[in-house]
Amino acid sequence: MTNNKKLELIERIEVELKDNFSPTNTESLIQLTRLYFQDSLTEDMVNEPIENLYGTILCLWDFVQNRKPNTPKIRVYNPNYEEHSWQSTHTVIEILTDDMPFLVSSFNMALVRLGLTIHLTSHPMLHVGRHENGDLETLQPYSNEGNNEALIRFEIDRLSDLSKFDEIKAELVKTLVDVKQTVKDWPAMQNNLLNIIKESEQVKHLSKNEEHKENLDFLRWVANNHFTFIGFRAYDLIKEGEEAHLKLVDGSGLGTFRDKDATSIKRDIILNDRLAKLALDNSNAIILTKSTAVSSVHRPVHLDYLGIKRFDKAGNVIGEWRFFGLYSSAAYVARLQDIPLLRKKLDHIVARCEVDPNSHKGKNLKHILNSYPRDEMLQAPVDELLNTIQSILAIQERRQLRVFLRKDIYGRFINALVYVPRDRYNTELRIKMQEILIDSCNGTSSEFNVQFSQLVLARVNFTIQTSSKNGLDHVEVEDIQRKMQDAMNSWDDKLLNALHTSMGEEKSNALYNKFAPYLPAAYREDFSPNTAVLDIERLNNLAANGEITTHLYHQVGQEKGNYFFKVYGSGTSLVLSDVLPILECMGLRVLEARPYELDSHSDSNTWVVEFAISVDLSVNLDQKAQREAFQDAFNQVFNRRVENDRFNALVLDASLTWRQVTMLRAVTKYLTQLQVPFSLSYMQQTLEKNANIARLLVQLFEQRFDPTLSTKREDKVAKILTKIEEELDLVANLDEDRILKHYLSVIQAMLRTNFYQADDNGQIKDYVSFKLDPNQIPAVPLPRPKFEIFVYAPWVEGVHMRGGKVARGGLRWSDRMEDFRTEVLGLVKAQMVKNAVIVPAGAKGGSSPNN
Secondary structure (H helix, E strand, O other), rough: OOHHHHHHHHHHHHHHHHOOOOOOHHHHHHHHHHHHHOOHHHHHOOOOOHHHHHHHHHHHHHHHOHHHOOOOEEEEEEEEHHOOOOOOOOEEEEEEEEEEOOOOHHHHHHHHHHHHEEEEEOOOEEEEEEEOEEEEEEEEEOOOOOOEEEEEEEEEEEEOOOOOHHHHHHHHHHHHHHHHHHHHHHHHHHHHHHHHHHHHOOOOOHHOHHHHHHHHHHHHHHOOOOOOEEEEEEEEEEEEEOOOOOOOOOOOOOOOOOOOOOOOOEEEEEOOOOHHHHHOOOEEEEEEEEEEEEEOOOOEEEEEEEEEEEEEEOOOEEEEEEEEEOHHHHHHOHHHOOOOOOOHHHHHHHHHHHHOOOHHHHHHHHHHHHHOHHHHHHHHHHHHHHHHHHHHHHHOOOOOEEEEEEEEOOOOOOEEEEEEHHHHHOOHHHHHHHHHHHOOOEEEEEEEEEEEOOEEEEEEEEEEEEEOOOOOOOOHHHHHHHHHHHHHHHHHHHHHHHEEEEEEEEEEHHHHHHHHHHHHHHHHHHHHHHHHHHHHHHHHHOOOOOOOOOEEOOOOOOOOOOOEEEEEEEEEOHHHHHHHHHHHHOEEEEEEEEEEEEEOOOOOOEEEEEEEOOOOOOOOOOOOHHHHHHHHHHHHOOOOOOOHHHHHHHHHHOEEEEEEHHHHHHHHHHHOOOOOOOHHHHHHHHHOHHHHHHHHHHHHHHHHHOOOOOOOOOHHHHHEEEEEEEEHHOOHHHHHHHHHHHHHHHHEEEEEEEEOOOOOOOEEEEEEEEEEEEOOOOOOOOOOOOEEEEEEEEEEEEEEEEEOOOOEOOEOOOOOOOOHHHHHHHHHHHHHHHHHOOEEEEOOOOOOOOO
């Protein structure tokens, strides 16, 4: 069906051509149409409007009308209806030149070098007849005889900058020159190799050397269509005193290495001691490595370098022939046993590995050898190759990343074989590994090749050109492998490793399975695996649904006064609007809040919220006691055991605990009931402003009633009172002075308290009560009862007053939340009148809800 659709489109174009052109041109136009579209994909043709397909043929017809002999023709344009009768979103490149090998692949490389994206490539081969002036006379399909031309057409990303067109043309012309030189000089380079083989056969000091015979067999194998010759040069080796250098033989260059102007070619190469030693070594005739030159023909890779030493009659090295090119596709599919040099290395490796060829290990070895990079196998010394292959054989069943490095004979390249678990390999990882190698090896460029198989490991072969003269001397393979392992490991892998390191395998596996699958993507993006270990431990320690825990920390590099505060909880997710007021009432600025919910679709969902907070620079939350007091206070407020109000700012401002703040809050509530002429918020602000006095008031209370501070109690109380008086003298505001003295009088009037009593479970009670002597409190209005008990809790406040040591009376509930004491006091007075004729004095108690 698809082929029929393609034929239908071609027929429609042919009909249009017959209607619009003379019979003289129609035949050639139809031939061009069929040749152009014969290799086109049907879907490409279907997706184009018919007028664009028709317009393409017209433009090509116009393009091939004239070409001067032996002169390439290149056109770059943006199709438009006005000039070309069709339009495209792409820029079109058309090339017409004499047919020769490597054209399409080389032009592709040139466009890629310019950073252009190719969307379409077409290259019909034409057999043309032309007049002497280049005008087209006939156009037929490709023929083995006669004048054949290559018509090549590219569509690339659209370019609006017309100056780019000239740049494209120049690059294509330069590439075409290289292709022409390569093709023209190919026979000469091949003949050179055959003559060199004959000359090398006559080297006497190597004539009985088996290795030399194998080298010659390899050269014959290369000459037998297993090498694409790109360039050739000959050098004379000259030794002058302690120095040696290679001098280019004038006129010897062939292919893309032809002799050009003196400025573009290094005609005299000075050799350092190591390279001179290699060059003068007469024990081996050939050198196999990579060239620093990148091929501009056929494939965009570093050229293979085949060096053959030239000897005098005495067996001294006097020069070198250098062939540059690419091993042909036949060389990469040939059996190892059929390739000289490789067959000897193969026999040596198999013998040294000592494995049964029919065993599992033997089959793995066979697979490794058959799939090993041919270039690397040719270039590597056999002992180094053996060590690498034995190591590869040992890791075949392991899902672990391994790196094997080798430097080439001249130290200009480092070859890296990287084995990666197949399911972990992707382009992103390959780029990271490439960057690690370039950075570690002082690399200037790199090439790579990837191989997949049915085994658990994929192999990536990197060739790194290095600027370092010391080769691998400065490279730590273990360091490169560790960096690559880190790049390969996913966030989950790193988390599991961190858990194993922190708490052992069994427990860490259980915690990983419990929490890791439910950590949201935002959490993984924001936190490292090592941080996640700590968070998971805290989440795991949450005992009951609805419980929370917190963690406050200052990160290295964070500005002074800025902290991170994490809240961990289970059950219903945290509502930020419930938490932000808590932090703000504690005197903090919330800069950012980031919630993360671990939704495991069960009743025990957990969550983490991290707040970025800022505190006053006078507050040092780096102190453990201060940090723990803050976290404890937050937890109590969150669990509604403490009211959420500005009194909680005293935790930081006065370095108090939430329990100490509760005492001051209770005294404030009592003063409010006494109808002192100050609002509750004003009294709170006074305490916050005079944090030192607030702290001393707490110390006075603790010294009087804390059962653990029983030694020299009166002396210490006296000292604290002295300090308070000194601090009060420094208070400039009269109202603040009065307020603080009210606090002092209430604390001094306290007779007993339940503040330090525990409940039946040994926990601190949720309410606070004080027994007071009202006569010691100037703010208590008349008449003053003999004794008074004030009770405070976040949900209720209450008072009980007695007219004497022995008194009786009832309790009642009051709706007068702000002045229930006034109501109760009136009832006490009535009770005292009622009880005047009996021994017990009057008493009355009342309470009101604390909203």
